[in-house]
Amino acid sequence: MTTQVNLLLTGDELMNGDVIDTNSVMFAEHLSDIGLTIRKKVTIADDLSLLQAEIVQLSQSADVLIINGGLGPTVDDLTSQALALACGVELELNPHAHLHLKNWAERRKTQLNKPNLKQAYLPIGCDIIANETGSAVGFSYQLNHCLILCTPGVPSELTHMLKDEIIPKLKALFPIINKHKMTRMQTFGLGESTLQALINDKIPTWPTEITIGFRAAMPMLEVKLSVSCAKGHSILANWENKLSLLLGDHVLAIGKSNKITIAEYILPLLTESQQKITVAESCTGGLIASQITAIPGSSAVFEAGFVTYSNNMKQKLLDVPAQTLINHGAVSKETVLAMAKGALAKSSADFVIAVSGIAGPDGGTKDKPVGSVWIAWGNKQSLQAKYYCIPVARQYFQQIVTARSLDLVRRMLINSEESPYYNRIN
Template structure:
């Protein structure tokens, strides 16, 4: 079976919004053993849409159109489908009933613009929309099943799950697919690929290996189309034991912050943070995780030198002599946070995120990290050649990983830090 996707919208073409819908579609289709063969994105131009619908429907078994179902003049999907199928547009009773019920729930009056969403190709089927005002459209053209879906991600997700996929499953055979997504922090795609190739030159053809770079964790995906869970278990464990080792975080949809909270909870430890250049990002990521209150004690964002002194006990002499971005100040921040909170572990960061503020001795990208435990305080001097946003995210991720490692008793000198040491 060949599946194609047609995305429509000037805002996508202009880069005003980022397409995440096709990723969602690929994920949901992939769970049934189906793949998207081709994806096309076009603007809100009727002639182009009509030509693409005709061309793609002639070359595929399924065409999913995403976007263009709204009430405005640039929403052209229904009109384009009618033209491609050579059908007139007409007011669809089912779509009218859906729109009226939608307006009634919100205690608003329907208007001419809203009613445009009920003018559909004659004889088409409609796809229910659990939350939006526009129904989806289902037609057949050139022997191809065409499903027109809303551009709003939450509406698309519901419609795929409850309307599109159930109809496809009635019409087309589905395969058995099982996927594992392993999150790794500290290793790059090419490095991991080479390590796996060297370690396992006999990697089984029945398990597809894929990589997706993201921040902070890299995702390594194992897909079995024979859905052999035992075999997937074996190869997943081999990767963790032989390749990833202490860089393995969790299986998706976990996160580095979640893994850090889990590690602290497992060991019954508490953490505190003291941040300057990251501006509270570490504490924010930790407290985004439900249940963080069981292990997170407190966080300080001490941007100014005066706050570093009054809140964390940093010595004025250290600030004057060494500067705010220095080892003594990072140590004092971490130890002050741990002492003031009573936490078992604390982490502190002070650095120069840029784009200004650097010097010859301390260029932009310089950061000091201090990790304090009940026994010892570790320090790390790094120089990260990233723009401000990525710098802050990377520093925050490093600190989360160091907390996780300290909680689990893993090495506090991970290999990935070596390439950034000052």
């Protein structure tokens, strides 16, 4: 029998657009890992009567109801009151929640005030869900044969609570979900439709026991393989291998929750070979360097990068010849190759990425429309350059250019002989 999960999100800030709901995505990801799916999601304002009514209604149609938000110290945090009303019980100063608050205040060397103490008044008879990072504990209650889990709205707190408390609790209460297994495949360079068409064409006999799901998370695409039966478990590894062979070097990582960025992929390769990389960026404005230096240990492979947005700075910092810019323009093969050579000479690095493009929304011409970009990559012995047209919004353009640039270096480092799909469509 399928376990029904409902989700109730609370907060005026969600309703009026001040805050973007990312928590429901977090819930969906963690729950899907153990075979659970959110069947109904409701978002409502900070209104006590609405909350009470929605809790009663949603609990009548679910095995699990997760309430997110409304555990804070202010007057608009109403989850405890609403749940108490829905369950017909009073609020009490919960000793466990009170101790948690006192310890939280002591660690921060602050005094508890009356608004803080509000977070310790919980429905009589509830069970505490530990919150190791925040001031408010979570708590659970049974209503209408439904397990109600109350969780904080702060994403950083919710992340720890899901991993350490809620998912283990659900797995213990619903043993059937332990039959579920999921493996994730992190890929880059393939769109969802392209990947699905490729599977349909090359692996038409895909078994029904293995469910394929896709999750696009710019710029990566995650492929999820799920099984929930004995046969599925027995054949999963074989079909995972077939899919991996089909996708080839588009696959960056395989595992239950093995997420990796392209920069994280190439950094160990450079470290092991004791080689360094530099960048010469125009249209990406330092994003490539930022993704490299976001990784601990990056100082071993990255000493300097150059953000040369104007033609003047391309000449001054990277020694791009003025005549090259006059004859070919900033967005050209000749210019990015000159930028790459200049960056290699100035930094003494082994590998280089150079980019110059038109991020938009203005600045395009008939010959060089918005979305045009030239990427140069390689090392002192071999420099290559390729043109792409990526006509998307400015932010996405920069993300895609950054990802493709790093991926081209990644493929060079692993001696890949295959052409990525994004090269076949440009």
